[in-house]
Amino acid sequence: MRSLNRAEVCDVNFTEFVQRWRGPVRESPASEQSILPGSALDAGGFREIFESQLISRHLDLMARVLRVQDKVFYTIGSSGHEGNAMVARLTRHTDPAFLHYRSGAFMAERFRKLPEMDPVIDSALSFAASKEDPASGGRHKVWGSKPLWVLPQTSTIASHLPKAFGTAVAIEQARRIGHALPIPDDSIVVCSFGDASANHATAQSAFNAAAWTAYQKLPAPVLFVCEDNGIGISVKTPDGWIGRSFRERADLDYFHADALDLARGYGDVQRAIEHCRRSRRPTFLHLRTVRLMGHAGTDFEIEWRNIDELCAVEATDPLLRSAAIAMESGLMHADEVLTRYEQIRRRCFAAAEDADRRPRLTTLDEVMAPLAPYSPQQVQAEAERPGDNARRVAVFGGAHKLPEQQPPRHLAIQINNALHDLLCKYPEALLFGEDVAQKGGVYTVTKGLHKAFGNRRVFNTLLDETTILGLAQGYANMGLLPLPEIQYLAYFHNACDQIRGEAASLQFFSNGQYRNPMVLRIASLGYQRGFGGHFHNDNSITALRDIPGLVVGCPSRGDEAAMMLRTLTALAKVDGRVCAMLEPIALYMTKDLYAPGDGLWLSDYPAPDQALPLGVGRVYLPEDGGAGEDLVILTFGNGVPMSLRAARAIHRKYGWSIRVVDLRWLVPLNEDFIREQVAKAERILIVDEGRRSAGVGEGIISAVIEAGYGARPFRRVAGADTFTPLAGAAFLVIPSEADIVAAADSLQ
Numbered sequence: 100m101r102s103l104n105r106a107e108v109c110d111v112n113f114t115e116f117v118q119r120w121r122g123p124v125r126e127s128p129a130s131e132q133s134i135l136p137g138s139a140l141d142a143g144g145f146r147e148i149f150e151s152q153l154i155s156r157h158l159d160l161m162a163r164v165l166r167v168q169d170k171v172f173y174t175i176g177s178s179g180h181e182g183n184a185m186v187a188r189l190t191r192h193t194d195p196a197f198l199h200y201r202s203g204a205f206m207a208e209r210f211r212k213l214p215e216m217d218p219v220i221d222s223a224l225s226f227a228a229s230k231e232d233p234a235s236g237g238r239h240k241v242w243g244s245k246p247l248w249v250l251p252q253t254s255t256i257a258s259h260l261p262k263a264f265g266t267a268v269a270i271e272q273a274r275r276i277g278h279a280l281p282i283p284d285d286s287i288v289v290c291s292f293g294d295a296s297a298n299h300a301t302a303q304s305a306f307n308a309a310a311w312t313a314y315q316k317l318p319a320p321v322l323f324v325c326e327d328n329g330i331g332i333s334v335k336t337p338d339g340w341i342g343r344s345f346r347e348r349a350d351l352d353y354f355h356a357d358a359l360d361l362a363r364g365y366g367d368v369q370r371a372i373e374h375c376r377r378s379r380r381p382t383f384l385h386l387r388t389v390r391l392m393g394h395a396g397t398d399f400e401i402e403w404r405n406i407d408e409l410c411a412v413e414a415t416d417p418l419l420r421s422a423a424i425a426m427e428s429g430l431m432h433a434d435e436v437l438t439r440y441e442q443i444r445r446r447c448f449a450a451a452e453d454a455d456r457r458p459r460l461t462t463l464d465e466v467m468a469p470l471a472p473y474s475p476q477q478v479q480a481e482a483e484r485p486g487d488n489a490r491r492v493a494v495f496g497g498a499h500k501l502p503e504q505q506p507p508r509h510l511a512i513q514i515n516n517a518l519h520d521l522l523c524k525y526p527e528a529l530l531f532g533e534d535v536a537q538k539g540g541v542y543t544v545t546k547g548l549h550k551a552f553g554n555r556r557v558f559n560t561l562l563d564e565t566t567i568l569g570l571a572q573g574y575a576n577m578g579l580l581p582l583p584e585i586q587y588l589a590y591f592h593n594a595c596d597q598i599r600g601e602a603a604s605l606q607f608f609s610n611g612q613y614r615n616p617m618v619l620r621i622a623s624l625g626y627q628r629g630f631g632g633h634f635h636n637d638n639s640i641t642a643l644r645d646i647p648g649l650v651v652g653c654p655s656r657g658d659e660a661a662m663m664l665r666t667l668t669a670l671a672k673v674d675g676r677v678c679a680m681l682e683p684i685a686l687y688m689t690k691d692l693y694a695p696g697d698g699l700w701l702s703d704y705p706a707p708d709q710a711l712p713l714g715v716g717r718v719y720l721p722e723d724g725g726a727g728e729d730l731v732i733l734t735f736g737n738g739v740p741m742s743l744r745a746a747r748a749i750h751r752k753y754g755w756s757i758r759v760v761d762l763r764w765l766v767p768l769n770e771d772f773i774r775e776q777v778a779k780a781e782r783i784l785i786v787d788e789g790r791r792s793a794g795v796g797e798g799i800i801s802a803v804i805e806a807g808y809g810a811r812p813f814r815r816v817a818g819a820d821t822f823t824p825l826a827g828a829a830f831l832v833i834p835s836e837a838d839i840v841a842a843a844d845s846l847q
């Protein structure tokens with residue numbers, strides 16, 4: 100006999116188990132009667148869940164067979180986890196769900212809530228990476244559905260927990276600020292994951308944030324579902340660890356259910372879900388599952404795992420138990436079980452063969468279509484649409500106190516004014532982060548907002564950047580407009596994946612069906628005097644530069660910061676974009692440009708109908724009225740005032756007519772704009788305060804060379820590839836005016 104792989108073993112086991120089953124048989128229960136005495140599950144419900152389990156199983160078996168024929172491109176399965184269909188049955192299709200990758204049965208069961216939809220066809224299209232896949236349009240095998248409120252997840256484990264928590268908080272907070280939710284007010288959030296994933300820092304972030312919230316008697320109706328199969332790829336979870344770790348965790352209410360046995364487990368699952376919905380408290384549902392057929396199709400467990408152990412696990416296959424329940428209860432005869440089993444097998448294969456014939460993504464344009472939607476006219480109109488004037492007058496304390504009536508001010512004040520305006524204009528906007536409320540931020544940039552807009556819209560979070568960004572996604576999922584703040588750029592880095600892997604990828608992996616718009620503000624970059632050290636002067640924006648779909652702006656002056664914020668917010672509102680504004684800390688309070696007291700770095704507050712166009716930088720032409728054709732300096736942030744000063748010195752030395760260009764928009768870099776600017780100048784100088792390696796300067800150079808201007812003399816002044824030291828030594832590693840002048844010397 101040829102040797103069977105473990106998928107075939109499970110398949111054969113099922114048939115043989117049913118054929119050989121000889122137990123006592125009860126009288127067939129009516130649909131509304133308990134499936135077995137004492138079970139909370141009725142016979143009608145059992146029949147449907149069992150079918151969902153079989154669909155999930157046959158999708159797994161189908162994927163193993165058709166993967167080798169290149170008709171299916173994903174083999175991480177749900178076998179052994181089919182009991183999670185109980186969670187789907189007992190929740191609503193409007194309860195947002197963020198799912199573990201072993202959620203085939205959950206999905207099949209949730210599909211029942213909208214009977215016009217077919218889980219087999221939709222899943223097959225996703226397995227086949229078909230362009231017609233309704234979840235991601237063929238971009239990934241995700242469990243996702245717009246009508247079923249399943250927000251797509253890729254398989255980075257644990258990264259979805261913070262936004263699930265955030266969505267739960269948002270459900271409750273929306274009501275308190277009078278925002279209408281897209282789902283019923285008593286919705287809960289379902290969030291599932293594996294036992295090994297429960298250890299991940301990102302997961303622990305979410306558990307902690309949920310408990311921190313509940314401890315203060317604030318609602319956070321999130322149902323964390325830990326599908327405990329005792330293993331993560333090949334590493335066993337210590338026996339009893341999940342129970343030990345969570346059973347007595349304060350403010351995370353623990354429930355256990357056996358997902359290997361529908362008749363027994365159903366009542367326990369029901370209790371957990373009812374508790375979460377009623378109490379609005381974070382709830383931890385520990386589900387007993389097993390993993391069958393290895394981690395994925397490529398995992399040949401037989402090569403590294405004891406065969407007796409494998410057989411023992413396979414003997415606990417929940418489908419064997421479901422078949423036994425079906426037969427013992429008298430609901431189905433063995434023949435009927437097997438007929439159903441084979442019918443569903445045929446249905447899954449037929450759907451997969453059909454899906455294989457449907458079109459796939461064949462052009463780069465198709466792949467990228469949902470990544471970064473941009474509607475320039477609507478964005479501009481939205482950015483230039485002033486908020487309600489009466490509200491503005493009330494918030495700023497009188498018509499004569501409107502900021503555009505005030506004398507020129509510095510960057511921190513103008514950002515603060517712009518934030519007041521945004522919170523006026525958008526009642527659904529929320530501003531949050533560390534120390535942003537009563538204190539008004541480390542640099543007073545958010546001062547007064549808490550007082551003006553109250554605790555529900557301007558609030559301090561717990562000290563965890565992952566949670567801040569998870570909350571932002573959650574609010575966005577519920578139609579609110581989050582304006583999160585990260586206190587320093589260095590602290591963005593430890594939560595970067597929440598933007599990189601999650602927020603920025605949502606439109607892409609949902610084929611534009613879901614969006615989580617936000618405007619993230621980050622105090623950034625170096626050159627601070629007085630508050631030193633690396634972590635307050637992080638000058639590397641590289642981690643943001645290659646995040647697909649993200650928009651990053653970096654203003655150098657107050658008026659432009661205000662107008663940039665309006666554009667970023669409009670991008671978020673109109674096109675659902677994830678946006679970030681890097682605020683140069685060292686310029687927050689800067690007032691002068693060339694000499695103490697000149698006040699040239701102060702600016703007027705722009706009237707609320709003015710905004711910056713995305714991607715367009717600012718050109719500072721020479722003071723003598725020339726065209727700036729001898730040298731162009733391309734820069735951003737702190738580099739702008741430094742370059743303006745250096746330009747004076749260079750002009751005095753060589754008489755050159757110099758233009759200084761503030762790029763303002765760093766991601767994506769506007770290569771056309773760069774090309775236009777360098778086309779007009781004989782020499783090129785790039786001033787990048789970030790690190791030499793992988794900094795913005797590298798992008799500018801590539802744009803210059805690719806535009807055909809590589810033969811023009813050019814130099815780059817950039818930060819050194821090092822961390823920033825404390826005190827005066829910090830200035831050794833970042834560009835100075837003298838460095839800019841010296842670079843110009845070598846361009847002669």
Ligand SMILES: Cc1ncc(C[n+]2csc(CCOP(=O)(O)OP(=O)(O)O)c2C)c(N)n1
Pocket residue numbers: 201254255256292293294295296297326328330331332390394
């Ligand atoms: C952040 C991250 N680290 C590592 C991985 C690789 N990986 C994928 S699944 C997995 C094991 C997860 O085990 P568990 O949470 O128990 O879920 P199970 O597969 O057992 O259902 C690992 C390590 C990943 N996807 N994401």
Ligand SMILES: [Mg+2]
Pocket residue numbers: 293294295326327328329330331332
């Ligand atoms: Mg596991």
